Amino acid sequence: MVDFTQRNKNRLQVWPILFCLLTVVILIFGVHYYHLSEDGIDLVCKGNSYGQDASDDLELLLTVETNAKQVTLNYQFSREENPLGQITFRGVLDTLDVASMTYRLLIDEGELQLSFAQKTIPPHMSSIIDWAKETLTYSKTASLHLHIIDMDSAKGYAVIQFNPGDGIWICDLD
Numbered sequence: 001m002v003d004f005t006q007r008n009k010n011r012l013q014v015w016p017i018l019f020c021l022l023t024v025v026i027l028i029f030g031v032h033y034y035h036l037s038e039d040g041i042d043l044v045c046k047g048n049s050y051g052q053d054a055s056d057d058l059e060l061l062l063t064v065e066t067n068a069k070q071v072t073l074n075y076q077f078s079r080e081e082n083p084l085g086q087i088t089f090r091g092v093l094d095t096l097d098v099a100s101m102t103y104r105l106l107i108d109e110g111e112l113q114l115s116f117a118q119k120t121i122p123p124h125m126s127s128i129i130d131w132a133k134e135t136l137t138y139s140k141t142a143s144l145h146l147h148i149i150d151m152d153s154a155k156g157y158a159v160i161q162f163n164p165g166d167g168i169w170i171c172d173l174d
Contacts, residue, residue: 041066041103041146042174043158047167049077051123058084058122062169064146064160069093071105073144077125085114085121087128091141101148106141107132131164 045062061076073089091107110132114121121129135142144162151158151173158171 043171044174045169045171066093083115084118087112103146105144107144108141
């Protein structure tokens with residue numbers, strides 16, 4: 001007959017070590033979550049929007065700024081370096097899902113400014129405005145998810161995506 005008593009004694013000593021490692025991992029994630037929540041996010045993103053006609057093409061500048069729990073999204077749009085206008089959304093930074101690196105923003109107000117020469121709203125910006133109007137009219141708050149796809153603080157960039165929306169933005173960390 002084989003004696004497993006010595007082997008079982010050694011196995012029992014492994015569990016406290018695994019428990020300690022799990023506790024350390026949970027603490028690291030907790031500190032990481034707290035650090036990201038307190039620092040917030042400040043991003044400057046540039047992009048282009050292309051329409052069916054070349055006259056619909058836009059140059060876009062998006063800034064995302066947080067101050068404590070307050071968040072401001074500012075879309076500036078221009079054509080051939082001539083400013084056409086901007087859309088500003090304000091709200092609160094609701095939650096951060098650390099596992100998916102997704103911030104939930106609750107937008108409760110918006111503002112549109114057009115330059116004097118601009119008489120119509122470009123189609124891409126019009127779709128953003130229509131979404132915001134519809135959502136804010138019915139629920140008074142628009143939920144927007146900001147997913148951080150990739151971020152490198154040392155190199156000073158982040159790749160983000162909004163939901164709803166399908167655009168991917170490459171941003172400078174401010």
